[in-house]
Amino acid sequence: MTRLPLRLAAAALGLLALPALARTAHAQAPAFPDRPVRLVVPYTAGGATDVGARVLAEALARVLPQPVLVENRVGGAGMVAAEFVIRAPADGHTILFNNTSHAVLRAVVPNASVDPIRQLSPVAILSEMPMVMLVSNGFPAADGRGFIAEVRAHPGKYDFGSTGGGGTLGMAALLFQRTTGLSMNEIPYRGGAPATLDLAAGRIGLVFDIALTGLQTARGGQARAFAVTGPARSPAAPEVPTWREIGVEAEMVVWQAIFVAATTPAPLQVALHAAVARVQQDEALRRKWTELGVDRVLALPPAEAAAYVQRDVERWEGLMASAPKP
Secondary structure, three states: OOOHHHHHHHHHHOOOOHHHHHHHOOOOOOOOOOOOEEEEEOOOOOOHHHHHHHHHHHHHHOOOOOOEEEEEOOOHHHHHHHHHHHHOOOOOOEEEEEEHHHHHHHHHOOOOOOOHHHHEEEEEEEEEEEEEEEEOOOOOOOOHHHHHHHHHHOOOOOEEEEOOOOOHHHHHHHHHHHHHOOOOEEEEOOOHHHHHHHHHOOOOOEEEEEHHHHHHHHHOOOOEEEEEOOOOOOOOOOOOOEOHHHOOOOOOEEEEEEEEEOOOOHHHHHHHHHHHHHHHOOHHHHHHHHHOOOOEEEEEOHHHHHHHHHHHHHHHHHHHHOOOOO
16 A cells, blocks of 8 residues: 555656655555545736636646646735645645745734644745835836825825735835835725726725736736836846835835645655646746746745745744834
């Protein structure tokens, strides 16, 4: 019976490290995947996280013997999706696709019945990208420095769209306001897509969006890109200055990652990471990620991914704990 995990890995992914898998397999496991895989997204369809999930799902479906389906489970600042994955069978068939917002989930929902940091394990960090500072076409400023000057001269006059403290839109806005001292009104949305629609219509003045969709919004003429939040200009939009170039002394990089329940057997996590690493090496997919605003295409394995996520948890939980309470 101990040969079954070897067939699991070899049949599904053609792994090279079969002896290592054999040493870690202590119990009988079914073939993986033996039914459709669910990629669970905490946000609405059409938003940046959803777009990233669908790009990955399409690529994985080409190398796995089962379909990969994207499922949107919105609510609780992402806790609804996290809890769903935690409570699903720990067999690798139910996967959470999330981004940096995962790092603040405990802080935003402190009394949840689950702990998403302890009860979910990152299988792979997929990408790094900046946020894009999108400003409505009708806002009375021509660039980022002009935007800051206008808002500083009229505190409380202008609105920005946010998915709350638990979303990257809200995280970027929090860091922006803490760094600049600007006063703007937060307008809550259930996802980046509806916030961007209101920005394009001129109902709000500012949205921070993941480059994955933010650059598309700017290129489509729906808004203007005044800055990116990364440490350097994005290769996908070298004409857009960084935050520091417009006078914001901060930076923010957004990562995307996949998670499974922490009790998922190690061989299944290794097998799933191998599938991700395989598709992430494809040049066509790498070009697609770059075109969508990704600065770094990654496939960090579980141990490195866990350390990476923990560093961001410590950073963002600390920032949120020190933020002024309303």
